[in-house]
Amino acid sequence: MISHPRWSFIILSFFHSTYFSWGETFSIVGPSHSIISYVGEDVMLPAFLSPALNAEGFQVRWFTAKFGSPVLVYTNYSIVNQTDRRMSIFQEELKNGSVSLLVQSVRVSDEGIYTCHVVSGELQKEVQIALSVEVLGTQPSISVSSTDDQQTRLECSAEKWNPQPEVIWRDMNGADVTLQSTITTELDTEGLLNVSSVITVKKDHNVFTCLMRSKAPKPDWPSRLCVYGECENGLTFVPVICKILS
Numbered sequence: 491m492i493s494h495p496r497w498s499f500i501i502l503s504f505f506h507s508t509y510f511s512w513g514e515t516f517s518i519v520g521p522s523h524s525i526i527s528y529v530g531e532d533v534m535l536p537a538f539l540s541p542a543l544n545a546e547g548f549q550v551r552w553f554t555a556k557f558g559s560p561v562l563v564y565t566n567y568s569i570v571n572q573t574d575r576r577m578s579i580f581q582e583e584l585k586n587g588s589v590s591l592l593v594q595s596v597r598v599s600d601e602g603i604y605t606c607h608v609v610s611g612e613l614q615k616e617v618q619i620a621l622s623v624e625v626l627g628t629q630p631s632i633s634v635s636s637t638d639d640q641q642t643r644l645e646c647s648a649e650k651w652n653p654q655p656e657v658i659w660r661d662m663n664g665a666d667v668t669l670q671s672t673i674t675t676e677l678d679t680e681g682l683l684n685v686s687s688v689i690t691v692k693k694d695h696n697v698f699t700c701l702m703r704s705k706a707p708k709p710d711w712p713s714r715l716c717v718y719g720e721c722e723n724g725l726t727f728v729p730v731i732c733k734i735l736s
């Protein structure tokens with residue numbers, strides 16, 4: 491009977507310290523790499539509290555560097571500001587510590603750095619997540635011109651890419667000659683890229699291919715190839731062949 495008060499003291503202090511460590515500290519865990527998505531898809535920017543506290547009573551704000559005001563504000567148990575209906579959080583998952591942002595029908599203009607800011611009492615934590623929106627552009631086409639010193643200048647160009655694709659040139663032997671080329675890009679009015687790669691070649695090498703492909707790993711996305719050929723007499727152009735490789 492004498493030991494009874496001591497036991498209650500120990501149990502109480504245990505709960506007390508547990509309460510404090512949960513209330514005082516948490517961090518937000520996001521991905522270490524940028525999130526890659528494709529136009530029109532729905533994408534989640536994953537952000538989780540660690541430990542997985544119940545965030546229903548916290549304030550959660552998501553914002554981008556592009557917009558001064560937040561894209562979403564959750565406070566007082568509800569979403570109070572949502573500048574774009576396509577952007578939302580999973581309210582039913584807050585109790586499991588998820589503060590992830592869902593972006594529906596992704597657009598190129600959604601690309602950028604997103605910051606998730608969580609406030610609980612005195613504590614404020616944030617995490618940044620980069621969103622990249624890929625667009626596979628048009629097939630390249632090759633055009634031919636001559637330089638002042640009588641060399642052949644091949645220009646491989648395509649429209650509506652984002653971000654800049656990888657461009658690979660090969661000669662008739664299949665050797666990679668990309669290092670001899672120069673690439674330029676221009677932004678169009680939709681925020682997509684016109685891509686142009688130029689290579690100067692000697693007459694004795696007369697078949698070239700130009701390949702454009704996304705730098706993002708997505709195996710089922712095709713690469714785009716264009717072949718330029720010139721007949722042996724050097725006068726007649728073989729039609730340029732373009733195809734999509736899967």
Ligand SMILES: *[C@@H]1O[C@H](CO)[C@@H](O)[C@H](O)[C@H]1NC(C)=O
Pocket residue numbers: 566
């Ligand atoms: C939270 O919501 C309740 C009920 O809607 C309201 O009475 C209270 O003032 C709100 N608190 C804040 C800080 O907005």
Ligand SMILES: *[C@@H]1O[C@H](CO)[C@@H](O)[C@H](O)[C@H]1NC(C)=O
Pocket residue numbers: 559560563570571
């Ligand atoms: C909500 O949005 C309005 C208009 O964009 C802005 O004035 C207000 O400050 C925002 N509220 C919060 C809590 O961010």
Ligand SMILES: *[C@@H]1O[C@H](CO)[C@@H](O)[C@H](O)[C@H]1NC(C)=O
Pocket residue numbers: 583585586
């Ligand atoms: C969230 O937590 C509840 C119980 O607290 C559980 O039933 C549910 O499966 C959890 N959801 C996820 C996605 O982990």
Ligand SMILES: *[C@@H]1O[C@H](CO)[C@@H](O)[C@H](O)[C@H]1NC(C)=O
Pocket residue numbers: 649676677678679684
């Ligand atoms: C992009 O390329 C298309 C087709 O070649 C052309 O019509 C357009 O003007 C170009 N836009 C820019 C910004 O260079």
